[in-house]
Amino acid sequence: MTRKADPIQSTRAEDFDYMKVNVPCQDACPVLTNVPAYIRAVYENDFTLSYNINLESNLFPGVLGRICSRPCESKCRHGEKELGKPVNICYLKRAAADFRDRQVPRETLIHHRISKNVAIVGAGPSGLAAAHDLALSGLSVSVLEAMEKPGGMLYYGIPAFRLPRAVLTEEIERVLDLGIDFRPGIRLGKDITLAGLLKDFDAVLLATGCYHPRRLNIPGEAFDGVFSGLQFMMDLNSGRPPRVGKKVLVLGAGFTAFDCARSALRLGAEDVSICLRRTEEDLAVTREEVLEAKREGVRIESLMVAKTILGNGNLKRVEFIRTRPGLPGTAGKREITTIKGSEFVLDADTVIAATGQGPEPIPILDERTPEGIVTVEKGSFRSPVAGLFAAGDYVTGPSTVIQAIAAGRKAAAAIVTEMTGRDCRERVVRIEDTVTTDRPRTWDFLPTLEIPTLEPMQDRFDINPKEVELGYAEEQAQTESKRCYLCYLHYEIDIKRCIYCRYCIDVAPRDCIKLVKRMTTNENGAVTGFEETSVWRDVNGIIIDNSRCIRCGACMKICPVDCISVSKVQLLERPIGRAEEA
Amino acid sequence: MKEEHFIIIGMGPSGTKAAITLRKQAPEARITILSKDAERAFTPHMLPDFIAGKILEKDLYPYDPSTWDDLDIHIRRCQRVTDVSPGNGHLLLDHREVLRFTGLILAVGGRPQIPEPYLPFQDLMSTLKTVKDAKQWIEKLEGVDSVLVIGGDLTSLAVAKALLHLGKKVFFLINEDAFWPLRYDMDLMRKVSERLSQGGVEVIPSGKLGGLFRNANGKTQVRIDDRTLQVGMVGTFFGLAPDIRFLARSGFSMDRGILVDEYLNTGFEGIYATGDCAQVYHPGLRDYWVSIGYENALNLGRIAALNLAGRRVQAKVSGESIFKVRGVNVNTSWWVEF
Numbered sequence: 001m002t003r004k005a006d007p008i009q010s011t012r013a014e015d016f017d018y019m020k021v022n023v024p025c026q027d028a029c030p031v032l033t034n035v036p037a038y039i040r041a042v043y044e045n046d047f048t049l050s051y052n053i054n055l056e057s058n059l060f061p062g063v064l065g066r067i068c069s070r071p072c073e074s075k076c077r078h079g080e081k082e083l084g085k086p087v088n089i090c091y092l093k094r095a096a097a098d099f100r101d102r103q104v105p106r107e108t109l110i111h112h113r114i115s116k117n118v119a120i121v122g123a124g125p126s127g128l129a130a131a132h133d134l135a136l137s138g139l140s141v142s143v144l145e146a147m148e149k150p151g152g153m154l155y156y157g158i159p160a161f162r163l164p165r166a167v168l169t170e171e172i173e174r175v176l177d178l179g180i181d182f183r184p185g186i187r188l189g190k191d192i193t194l195a196g197l198l199k200d201f202d203a204v205l206l207a208t209g210c211y212h213p214r215r216l217n218i219p220g221e222a223f224d225g226v227f228s229g230l231q232f233m234m235d236l237n238s239g240r241p242p243r244v245g246k247k248v249l250v251l252g253a254g255f256t257a258f259d260c261a262r263s264a265l266r267l268g269a270e271d272v273s274i275c276l277r278r279t280e281e282d283l284a285v286t287r288e289e290v291l292e293a294k295r296e297g298v299r300i301e302s303l304m305v306a307k308t309i310l311g312n313g314n315l316k317r318v319e320f321i322r323t324r325p326g327l328p329g330t331a332g333k334r335e336i337t338t339i340k341g342s343e344f345v346l347d348a349d350t351v352i353a354a355t356g357q358g359p360e361p362i363p364i365l366d367e368r369t370p371e372g373i374v375t376v377e378k379g380s381f382r383s384p385v386a387g388l389f390a391a392g393d394y395v396t397g398p399s400t401v402i403q404a405i406a407a408g409r410k411a412a413a414a415i416v417t418e419m420t421g422r423d424c425r426e427r428v429v430r431i432e433d434t435v436t437t438d439r440p441r442t443w444d445f446l447p448t449l450e451i452p453t454l455e456p457m458q459d460r461f462d463i464n465p466k467e468v469e470l471g472y473a474e475e476q477a478q479t480e481s482k483r484c485y486l487c488y489l490h491y492e493i494d495i496k497r498c499i500y501c502r503y504c505i506d507v508a509p510r511d512c513i514k515l516v517k518r519m520t521t522n523e524n525g526a527v528t529g530f531e532e533t534s535v536w537r538d539v540n541g542i543i544i545d546n547s548r549c550i551r552c553g554a555c556m557k558i559c560p561v562d563c564i565s566v567s568k569v570q571l572l573e574r575p576i577g578r579a580e581e582a
Numbered sequence: 583m584k585e586e587h588f589i590i591i592g593m594g595p596s597g598t599k600a601a602i603t604l605r606k607q608a609p610e611a612r613i614t615i616l617s618k619d620a621e622r623a624f625t626p627h628m629l630p631d632f633i634a635g636k637i638l639e640k641d642l643y644p645y646d647p648s649t650w651d652d653l654d655i656h657i658r659r660c661q662r663v664t665d666v667s668p669g670n671g672h673l674l675l676d677h678r679e680v681l682r683f684t685g686l687i688l689a690v691g692g693r694p695q696i697p698e699p700y701l702p703f704q705d706l707m708s709t710l711k712t713v714k715d716a717k718q719w720i721e722k723l724e725g726v727d728s729v730l731v732i733g734g735d736l737t738s739l740a741v742a743k744a745l746l747h748l749g750k751k752v753f754f755l756i757n758e759d760a761f762w763p764l765r766y767d768m769d770l771m772r773k774v775s776e777r778l779s780q781g782g783v784e785v786i787p788s789g790k791l792g793g794l795f796r797n798a799n800g801k802t803q804v805r806i807d808d809r810t811l812q813v814g815m816v817g818t819f820f821g822l823a824p825d826i827r828f829l830a831r832s833g834f835s836m837d838r839g840i841l842v843d844e845y846l847n848t849g850f851e852g853i854y855a856t857g858d859c860a861q862v863y864h865p866g867l868r869d870y871w872v873s874i875g876y877e878n879a880l881n882l883g884r885i886a887a888l889n890l891a892g893r894r895v896q897a898k899v900s901g902e903s904i905f906k907v908r909g910v911n912v913n914t915s916w917w918v919e920f
Contacts, residue, residue: 081664081665081674081831082664082674082678279835279836279837279841280837280838281830281836281837291698294697294698294699295698295699295701296699297699302837302838303837303870322863322868322869322870324841324863325835325841326835326849327833327835327849327850328833334835339863341865341868342863342865342868342869343868344868344869455702456793457699
């Protein structure tokens with residue numbers, strides 16, 4: 001790691017490699033949100049700064065603070081085996097959105113206006129993210145949306161009790177206010193053709209998402225009383241609540257399944273069960289989601305898969321077969337096998353099959369897969385058709401909101417490069433001197449703070465949907481923020497000055513400081529490994545293993561010769577040509 | 583030659599039985615029982631009799647402390663396991679000690695579970711799992727003339743019997759949503775209700791628990807449907823939730839319990855689960871079941887130990903005595919004993 005007294009903006013590969021390993025939360029975020037910085041801002045009671053740090057990367061902090069899949073938390077160093085539980089990063093994002101100054105400064109153009117126009121088909125998270133970046137890059141942007149409201153799955157796929165519409169609308173309007181021409185109620189293939197769009201616009205980005213429910217492919221699927229999870233939620237969020245019976249079975253294991261189950265209870269169902277192929281332990285939804293669903297009365301039944309829907313045109317019962325999980329495969333997911341002769345039947349008035357969805361075929365040009373889906377080059381988002389790009393769930397299949405935003409932003413960058421011949425944003429690693437942490441070690445032992453939820457329970461079933469998760473109070477957010485180790489701090493030993501007293505090793509709370517025989521680096525010069533030794537004559541250096549370091553600063557405080565320094569290392573994005581503002 | 587070291591996690595009836603069986607099968611092996619509690623091994627099913635005053639505290643302890651020395655079984659109390667690495671054959675204790683094993687039996691038991699809808703009221707609900715819990719029941723019951731029992735597990739009826747023996751008024755809330763078998767049988771429910779009523783219990787059928795609060799005179803007021811009941815104490819008996827969260831990263835297949843085959847094997851060589859924490863597919867039921875109750879625990883502990891020692895013994899259960907509680911089939915015949 002290169003260090004200078006003044007802050008430097010590094011674009012060296014070794015520094016990017018360092019960030020990847022040493023700030024795992026930021027690296028796990030598809031849009032590389034600067035997590036330690038915004039958590040620190042919460043601690044410093046600057047919720048507006050925290051919100052703005054989020055805004056730079058993920059564009060919808062208020063929304064994501066409620067519904068993000070939280071890849072950062074699963075990588076949080078505080079969640080490592082002997083270190084307790086991850087920081088509730090997502091709740092802190094929400095706190096930033098809840099307590100910020102409501103007057104967000106208007107974003108300014110990165111470049112002067114360019115006389116090029118781009119049509120984006122689909123106003124979901126991917127399309128809106130692309131629209132945001134393209135508009136700021138000076139292009140004229142039109143967003144065409146088949147539905148009445150912008151937001152895509154955010155609006156039509158997620159219930160209001162999880163994501164209040166006021167929060168969603170405010171953050172979408174902030175994007176559309178960048179001068180974007182939003183055209184609702186226009187369906188590609190019906191109201192317009194792709195050929196027409198390609199003629200009228202310099203570039204077209206398909207971000208139409210996944211609105212094609214995956215079929216169960218079992219007998220009885222077309223019976224009355226059987227819904228797809230997607231259609232169920234879309235009807236509900238369009239103001240046409242579906243009629244549900246007393247006993248509802250939801251087939252599926254994702255957030256949509258939970259949304260459907262919890263919504264069914266709000267629509268009057270009395271007995272709602274989510275039926276899983278695997279087990280509750282294998283669920284990808286958050287622990288809080290499972291708890292709240294159960295508290296509301298949803299039952300979770302595991303190790304079963306629907307085989308036949310029984311009835312005479314009307315749903316009566318569902319025949320299931322038991323499953324058996326194997327050991328986790330290489331991807332961590334368990335293989336499931338059915339158990340021969342284990343069929344059993346459950347009564348049901350309503351079945352909701354929330355088993356996923358795929359992109360809708362677009363009746364267009366020849367350059368597509370046999371299913372009618374346009375294919376694109378990985379990374380460039382460019383299709384074989386000149387001027388045609390595609391991104392988001394339409395390309396990848398169902399993903400998370402944060403992945404869709406990342407895809408939209410990357411696609412926008414590719415379009416800008418194609419339109420202007422140059423990049424308009426770049427990533428830099430900003431390295432600056434700082435003081436050692438002011439976190440007392442006791443903060444490492446603070447328990448996680450659960451998020452308050454709506455009580456009493458009957459209030460959740462009010463005719464007007466109320467948000468269930470209430471969010472932290474300001475003081476709670478600050479308390480939770482104390483738990484963050486601030487992994488963007490980088491501690492380093494100057495071995496030229498070190499006297500090898502090993503006091504630092506003695507005070508280290510875990511094995512993060514090591515006597516080494518030799519180190520290995522990758523082709524970029526980043527340290528990738530080291531050979532530790534306990535034989536004194538073999539010691540050629542002493543290093544801080546930043547992937548193990550919890551940034552307690554104890555080593556720096558005890559060093560008798562002040563040979564340990566600390567710097568703040570942040571991965572940022574800046575407009576090219578405006579480096580001084582990064 | 584590598585020393586054989588069998589570790590048993592859990593010192594309940596199943597774990598202790600497994601250890602004793604293992605000692606017979608492997609006289610030379612090193613055997614260690616890890617317990618997170620400080621308590622001696624006791625017989626949980628006798629706690630209601632202890633509350634009723636029918637037995638003394640010493641009767642709760644089936645083993646003399648010298649038993650373990652005599653059998654050369656090493657007991658380590660207050661040892662919380664935080665992780666198990668099945669592939670590496672070691673486990674981690676919360677004070678960072680690593681223990682290596684050649685065979686492992688998971689007999690971690692469970693902790694009293696309270697269904698999620700009732701969590702807001704848990705401070706006003708008493709559970710019964712340990713000797714300490716039983717002593718608290720005895721203390722509380724001194725100033726109480728009536729008790730509401732919620733939940734339908736093995737312990738609930740034994741406690742109801744104990745309370746009747748002590749001359750307390752007993753209410754029993756039968757609520758299909760909250761505590762009765764998930765897909766319960768009306769006929770069975772009627773039979774159980776009748777038996778309870780004949781025994782002097784006031785059954786509150788199909789009630790929906792609306793809330794609990796403590797009033798100024800220290801009594802607990804319970805809202806059930808439109809009725810408000812005032813009782814001295816509320817006991818909840820929703821079975822035990824296997825205490826297996828610490829295994830979440832270990833790679834075991836887990837549902838309500840640890841999924842095992844009919845030989846109680848977890849899918850990893852030399853690692854078995856037994857007692858309340860083991861869940862196995864039952865072809866007769868076409869469902870997974872867990873086994874609760876003292877005799878079942880002993881039986882499964884014995885089978886796990888025999889199989890770890892190289893035998894091939896199947897865990898069998900008779901279909902008639904299996905019920906479904908909160909989505910899991912349980913093997914017991916408790917209700918007929920009331």
